Amino acid sequence: MYKNKGRSRFLVLCLAPATILFAIFMILPTVNVFRMSLFERGAYSPNETFVGLKNFQQLFQDSQFIRSMQNMILLVVIVTIITFGVALLFAAILTREKVKGQNLFRIVFYIPNILSVVVISGIFSAIYKPENGMLNSLIGLFHTMTNPILWKGETLVIPSLILAMVWQAIGYYMVMYMASMSSVPESLYESANLDGAGRVTQFFQITIPLIWTNIRTTLTFFIISTINMAFLFVKAMTSGGPNGASDVALNYMYSQKDAGLYGYSMAIGVVIFLFSFALSACVNRVTEREPLEF
Amino acid sequence: MKKAIALTLAASMALSLAACGGSAASSTASSASTAESTSTSTATSEATPAEDVTIKVAAIETAYGSEMWQKVSDAFTAQTGIKVELTTDKNLEDVIGPSMQGGDYPDVVHLATGRESALTEQFIKGNLMTDITDVLSMTVPGEDAKVSDKIAGGFTDTSLTNPYNDGKTYLAPMFYSPCGLFYNAGLLEEKGWTVPTTWDEMWELGDKAKAEGISLFTYPTTGYFDAFFYALMYSAGGPDFFQKATQYEEGIWDTPEAQTCFDIVNKLATYTNPITPAQANDQDFTQNQQLVLDNKAIFMPNGTWIVGEMAEAPRADGFKWGMTALPAVKAGGDSYSYTWFEQCWIPSGAEHQDAAKQFIAFLYSDTACALFAESGAIQPVLNIADSLEGDNKLFYSIYDNGAKAAMGNFAAFNAIPGVEVRTIFFDPVNSLVSGSTTEQQWIDGIKTASDQMRANLIK
Numbered sequence: 051m052y053k054n055k056g057r058s059r060f061l062v063l064c065l066a067p068a069t070i071l072f073a074i075f076m077i078l079p080t081v082n083v084f085r086m087s088l089f090e091r092g093a094y095s096p097n098e099t100f101v102g103l104k105n106f107q108q109l110f111q112d113s114q115f116i117r118s119m120q121n122m123i124l125l126v127v128i129v130t131i132i133t134f135g136v137a138l139l140f141a142a143i144l145t146r147e148k149v150k151g152q153n154l155f156r157i158v159f160y161i162p163n164i165l166s167v168v169v170i171s172g173i174f175s176a177i178y179k180p181e182n183g184m185l186n187s188l189i190g191l192f193h194t195m196t197n198p199i200l201w202k203g204e205t206l207v208i209p210s211l212i213l214a215m216v217w218q219a220i221g222y223y224m225v226m227y228m229a230s231m232s233s234v235p236e237s238l239y240e241s242a243n244l245d246g247a248g249r250v251t252q253f254f255q256i257t258i259p260l261i262w263t264n265i266r267t268t269l270t271f272f273i274i275s276t277i278n279m280a281f282l283f284v285k286a287m288t289s290g291g292p293n294g295a296s297d298v299a300l301n302y303m304y305s306q307k308d309a310g311l312y313g314y315s316m317a318i319g320v321v322i323f324l325f326s327f328a329l330s331a332c333v334n335r336v337t338e339r340e341p342l343e344f
Numbered sequence: 345m346k347k348a349i350a351l352t353l354a355a356s357m358a359l360s361l362a363a364c365g366g367s368a369a370s371s372t373a374s375s376a377s378t379a380e381s382t383s384t385s386t387a388t389s390e391a392t393p394a395e396d397v398t399i400k401v402a403a404i405e406t407a408y409g410s411e412m413w414q415k416v417s418d419a420f421t422a423q424t425g426i427k428v429e430l431t432t433d434k435n436l437e438d439v440i441g442p443s444m445q446g447g448d449y450p451d452v453v454h455l456a457t458g459r460e461s462a463l464t465e466q467f468i469k470g471n472l473m474t475d476i477t478d479v480l481s482m483t484v485p486g487e488d489a490k491v492s493d494k495i496a497g498g499f500t501d502t503s504l505t506n507p508y509n510d511g512k513t514y515l516a517p518m519f520y521s522p523c524g525l526f527y528n529a530g531l532l533e534e535k536g537w538t539v540p541t542t543w544d545e546m547w548e549l550g551d552k553a554k555a556e557g558i559s560l561f562t563y564p565t566t567g568y569f570d571a572f573f574y575a576l577m578y579s580a581g582g583p584d585f586f587q588k589a590t591q592y593e594e595g596i597w598d599t600p601e602a603q604t605c606f607d608i609v610n611k612l613a614t615y616t617n618p619i620t621p622a623q624a625n626d627q628d629f630t631q632n633q634q635l636v637l638d639n640k641a642i643f644m645p646n647g648t649w650i651v652g653e654m655a656e657a658p659r660a661d662g663f664k665w666g667m668t669a670l671p672a673v674k675a676g677g678d679s680y681s682y683t684w685f686e687q688c689w690i691p692s693g694a695e696h697q698d699a700a701k702q703f704i705a706f707l708y709s710d711t712a713c714a715l716f717a718e719s720g721a722i723q724p725v726l727n728i729a730d731s732l733e734g735d736n737k738l739f740y741s742i743y744d745n746g747a748k749a750a751m752g753n754f755a756a757f758n759a760i761p762g763v764e765v766r767t768i769f770f771d772p773v774n775s776l777v778s779g780s781t782t783e784q785q786w787i788d789g790i791k792t793a794s795d796q797m798r799a800n801l802i803k
Binding site: 092093094095096105108109112113114115171172175178179180181197198200201202203204205286287288289291292293294306308309310311314 | 441444445447460461462463465466467469470471472565566618619621622623624625626627628631759761762764767771772773774775778780781
């Protein structure tokens with residue numbers, strides 16, 4: 051009895067630091083975000099006034115917020131679809147096919163993930179530069195340009211961001227898919243071969259169903275990380291410009307804090323929080339399947 | 345025994361984790377060699393505080409460097425006996441911001457308005473600054489002159505120093521810099537072009553340059569339009585119009601003066617190098633400045649710091665910096681150059697208000713001005729332009745060559761969601777250049793926002 055008590059005391063003591071820190075640095079701030087979204091206050095002013103849901107009412111009449119939400123949703127959807135498709139394809143090729151220099155490709159694809167976003171935005175600045183930029187120079191080889199293409203101009207800035215974000219994300223997801231693909235037993239593919247199934251059929255009938263749990267997890271990752279990465283990329287590459295064309299919700303939240311609207315920016319935070327939770331829940335629900343065993 | 349070791353280990357882990365949560369130390373240097381000053385007596389009411397007071401001074405480190413602040417602090421301590429704990433950082437907001445949110449304020453803050461994190465603006469909007477009008481009538485420590493006798497005319501009458509328009513000064517004017525249009529003087533000489541004195545001449549030059557494949561204009565980011573637009577408002581309608589416009593007076597944007605300003609910016613947008621908007625962000629703005637160095641655009645709005653900022657950049661043969669005030673609206677009209685200056689202020693939560701005021705008074709002393717000038721920072725005191733050399737002599741003499749000084753800014757208003765001066769007035773210039781917004785749409789946006797700003801003016 052005594053020994054058990056000591057044991058549980060020891061367990062409590064061991065768990066306490068992590069639990070306390072988690073509560074102070076994760077749970078408390080999150081609760082605070084919700085509380086502060088109901089108040090009006092500046093970041094440095096000590097007094098706050100309770101305004102109820104006024105911040106949220108204003109939010110849905112603010113055309114800049116709506117545009118930044120649209121941009122964010124667009125990025126989440128397009129980046130997810132492209133990265134998902136390409137990463138899956140590359141993973142399948144690198145695990146199932148005999149490609150020369152497989153390891154080299156793995157490293158090459160994974161490198162962007164190690165680089166910091168600031169470095170990536172520097173690289174893409176050089177690629178997108180209107181004059182002597184890599185992309186414009188390449189296009190100039192095949193096609194004479196009278197006016198340079200403005201990759202960071204108003205019309206093309208979102209596709210340019212998408213390209214950079216996809217490039218950054220592919221490696222990470224590819225490695226995740228490769229890990230689960232390599233655990234699919236070879237015998238399944240052999241018997242499928244004997245039955246006359248082609249590679250494409252094998253991919254859709256064997257590979258995809260067997261790594262489905264993994265795919266579901268990554269879809270949630272896609273949503274959360276794209277929302278966060280979009281902020282970093284926008285902040286480092288375009289600062290939301292030109293004229294707000296590339297603003298995303300988190301960046302807008304940040305700028306409203308600087309404008310002295312702390313409560314308002316917290317309301318934006320609440321909307322993004324609920325949005326990402328709801329979207330992840332939806333995706334999780336829709337993709338629910340009976341897990342297959344091999 | 346084993347249990348005891350385990351407990352000790354667990355405890356040490358908890359401690360080490362908790363230690364990670366501690367505040368990061370900033371580059372805080374104490375000019376006083378004594379370790380702990382025993383300043384238990386708070387805010388002494390007399391003009392001469394006790395000797396054991398230590399004030400905390402926080403100053404932004406800009407292109408001028410941080411060394412001059414240390415020197416000035418040392419000189420202040422030598423003069424008054426008040427010790428100074430100095431904090432300087434390039435991102436000062438991130439260093440002092442969190443502790444100020446926790447209620448720990450520096451006594452003196454040197455941080456200008458117009459920065460991205462807008463900390464100074466938030467203090468103005470929140471009414472969180474000390475009234476320093478009495479500093480103007482204080483004697484400069486170590487000298488006989490009063491502060492108001494030293495500061496050059498006009499600097500303490502603007503909305504940048506008196507944000508509530510009530511005749512009270514809350515921010516002390518610091519390092520000033522004339523802003524205007526910067527260009528390659530070598531290029532104009534080579535082509536035989538003259539610097540335009542009116543906007544009509546400007547458009548003529550624009551057409552001539554276009555024929556040679558050179559754009560008339562570019563801008564680093566739309567943020568640089570503030571100084572440009574203020575000077576433009578002055579030259580279109582004089583100080584009276586500027587005053588009314590920056591107070592968002594009803595119907596002001598329907599006046600012919602306002603229309604002139606809008607028309608000029610709109611026309612200038614058609615003469616702007618088309619790649620400008622794609623590079624008008626915090627990451628790529630130097631490439632827009634490079635356009636001027638490469639003779640791909642003639643003029644850009646900027647400040648005197650540009651020379652240092654682009655010092656290492658490659659440039660066209662025979663490149664020579666030139667700077668001109670904004671052209672006059674009509675022949676014979678006034679041309680204006682905006683005077684950009686930084687500000688220094690005391691948070692109302694500061695502990696040693698009186699000592700802080702003495703410190704601000706000392707910033708205008710001959711000693712401090714000389715120390716600042718060594719690093720290129722020019723205090724707005726009388727007769728300082730005489731002591732300058734090199735490019736600076738040329739730039740700072742702009743007001744002697746006929747240009748009038750434009751000062752002030754848009755009045756502070758209580759924060760409105762989605763409405764900021766820059767996003768309403770200046771950011772749309774990017775869209776004017778790329779052609780996705782019309783002049784009328786831009787004006788309509790300004791009018792709508794202006795009504796809201798007027799309703800939220802801080803009185």
